[in-house]
Amino acid sequence: MSLSVQATAYAAAACRAAETRSARPRLVDPLAALFTPDGVAAPVASLADAGREEVVGRTVLIDTMLVETLARRPGAAVVNLGAGYCTRPYRLELPCREVVEADDPALLALKEQVLRGQTPRCPVRRVGLDVRDPTALTALLASAGDGGAVVVVTEGLLVYLASEQVRTLAGVLAGVSGVVGWLADIVGADSARQMAAVAQRVPGGLALHGLDSLDPLERPGWRVAAYRALPVARPRYGPGPAAASRTVVDGVLSLEKAEP
Numbered sequence: 001m002s003l004s005v006q007a008t009a010y011a012a013a014a015c016r017a018a019e020t021r022s023a024r025p026r027l028v029d030p031l032a033a034l035f036t037p038d039g040v041a042a043p044v045a046s047l048a049d050a051g052r053e054e055v056v057g058r059t060v061l062i063d064t065m066l067v068e069t070l071a072r073r074p075g076a077a078v079v080n081l082g083a084g085y086c087t088r089p090y091r092l093e094l095p096c097r098e099v100v101e102a103d104d105p106a107l108l109a110l111k112e113q114v115l116r117g118q119t120p121r122c123p124v125r126r127v128g129l130d131v132r133d134p135t136a137l138t139a140l141l142a143s144a145g146d147g148g149a150v151v152v153v154t155e156g157l158l159v160y161l162a163s164e165q166v167r168t169l170a171g172v173l174a175g176v177s178g179v180v181g182w183l184a185d186i187v188g189a190d191s192a193r194q195m196a197a198v199a200q201r202v203p204g205g206l207a208l209h210g211l212d213s214l215d216p217l218e219r220p221g222w223r224v225a226a227y228r229a230l231p232v233a234r235p236r237y238g239p240g241p242a243a244a245s246r247t248v249v250d251g252v253l254s255l256e257k258a259e260p
């Protein structure tokens with residue numbers, strides 16, 4: 001995983017910190033500012049500025065959908081892949097056995113350091129992992145499940161994976177019997193193309209991948225149980241995509257196994 005991809009974790013934290021400081025915040029994430037105490041580098045700030053509606057929108061949707069999912073599956077473990085500087089276990093009361101956060105080991109080491117002394121509301125474990133490594137991912141999911149149910153969260157992750165990598169990830173998640181649900185934000189191919197111009201401001205650039213269809217999720221064994229669109233127009237990215245009934249619209253999916 002490139003350093004520029006890891007930098008997007010700062011941008012997401014900066015978005016939530018800015019929202020927390022706003023007059024009428026849609027979410028309150030007091031710890032987000034700890035990750036960007038002196039602000040962020042200019043290119044990352046520009047990414048955060050352009051992406052704030054999207055990041056805050058998806059975080060709020062996933063908060064709600066995770067609470068709803070855990071109400072149906074109390075005691076499940078939550079595995080957050082590409083967790084970055086997400087502070088959900090500190091912000092929300094989650095009735096889960098544990099939250100396992102997976103991301104780059106160096107990023108997680110910094111996160112541990114920054115959050116030292118803060119008390120999460122449920123047990124939290126952090127595991128350095130590349131989600132493109134099926135063996136490591138399967139082992140992580142098995143250890144999180146410990147025989148019980150696992151709900152996976154991917155927030156702001158799939159857009160950094162090519163569609164074949166999304167398909168492989170979906171297959172690994174579908175193949176672990178304990179995994180009962182998956183909350184994922186998705187970005188359509190048109191949106192990803194529009195975001196790419198902004199992403200080029202980050203040193204090293206960022207390769208962004210939108211989905212042309214839900215096939216990489218559905219074919220390996222998932223079905224969409226619920227879908228909520230992001231309340232985002234993209235004025236800063238230029239004109240929106242032409243409307244078409246099969247266009248993938250940016251939003252958050254609640255996925256369940258097609259054949260449990």
Ligand SMILES: C[S@@+](CC[C@H](N)C(=O)[O-])C[C@H]1O[C@@H](n2cnc3c(N)ncnc32)[C@H](O)[C@@H]1O
Pocket residue numbers: 001005006008009012013081082083084085086102103104107129130131132154155156157160
């Ligand atoms: C846009 S950030 C989102 C972070 C967090 N989920 C949030 O919403 O604040 C994307 C995160 O995915 C992580 N990531 C990207 N590719 C990854 C991979 N192959 N394996 C593990 N983590 C990855 C990055 O390090 C980064 O923390």
